[in-house]
Amino acid sequence: MKNKLKEFGLTSLAIDNATSVFLVSFMILLFGLQSYQKMPKQQYPDASMPTIFVNTPYFGNSAEEIENLISRPIEKELEGVEGIKSVNSTSIQDFSVIVAEFDASLEMSEVLRKTKDAVDKAKSELPTDLKQDPEILEINFSEIPIVTVNVSGDYSPDELRAYAEQLKNKIELIKEVSKVQMRGQQEREMKIDVDLN
Structure with a gap:
């Protein structure tokens, strides 16, 4: 009785032509590396x-x-x-x-x-x-904040604004920070009463 081995055609072809398979794999790798180098990249892509x-x-x-x-x-x-x-x-x-x-x-x-x-x-x-x-x-x-700092406490609005501005100035000195914004602060108002007498 003969011992028949089942063969898988694609595997046998790859084994019989190892040099060709290696060359094709190497060409695919080179093409992939070249494509990767040409691919446009941005640090902060628009999405x-x-x-x-x-x-x-x-x-x-x-x-x-x-x-x-x-x-x-x-x-x-x-x-x-x-x-x-x-x-x-x-x-x-x-x-x-x-x-x-x-x-x-x-x-x-x-x-x-x-x-x-x-x-x-x-x-x-x-x-x-x-x-x-x-x-x-x-x-x-690209504009979503990575860090949000809330400033609050038992201080006057002027004191909180001054502290927030100091903090903003210090954060802006960090070279990796692209943008710092202050939001929600109350705008200062002045009221002038004129004495007509």
Whole structure:
């Protein structure tokens, strides 16, 4: 009785032609390395995703008041926008942050327009003494902060601003840091009473 061994054709071909297989593998490796060298690379590539932040400061209010007076009216309008996937909000003392995520098929310009329209509709329900309009920001991966520092405490707004500016200046001295921004600080106001007598 003959002992028949089953052969797998491709394996047998590779074993019988080892030099050819080695040359083809080497050529594929060289082509891959050459392609990798020619591939464009960026440290901070432009990548956009249809996600928008709506930031609204309203100083002198608790987190609960911010949620009821700011976050809910804007969320309600955003949830009615066509193409919206999700709306999430964070309400803290003096500040509301709403994140709206849209379908990936939408263009960023369309997403911004729809968000601005929804926020404009919600403005009629927002407090009349709101000093700053809601700020609409698109997410750009190259501008997403790696570190966020919050400055707060039992100090006057001027002392907190001065400390934040000192901290900002120190962080800007670090050569690896590309950009430092301060947000949410109260703008200084001066009141001048004129004595006409």
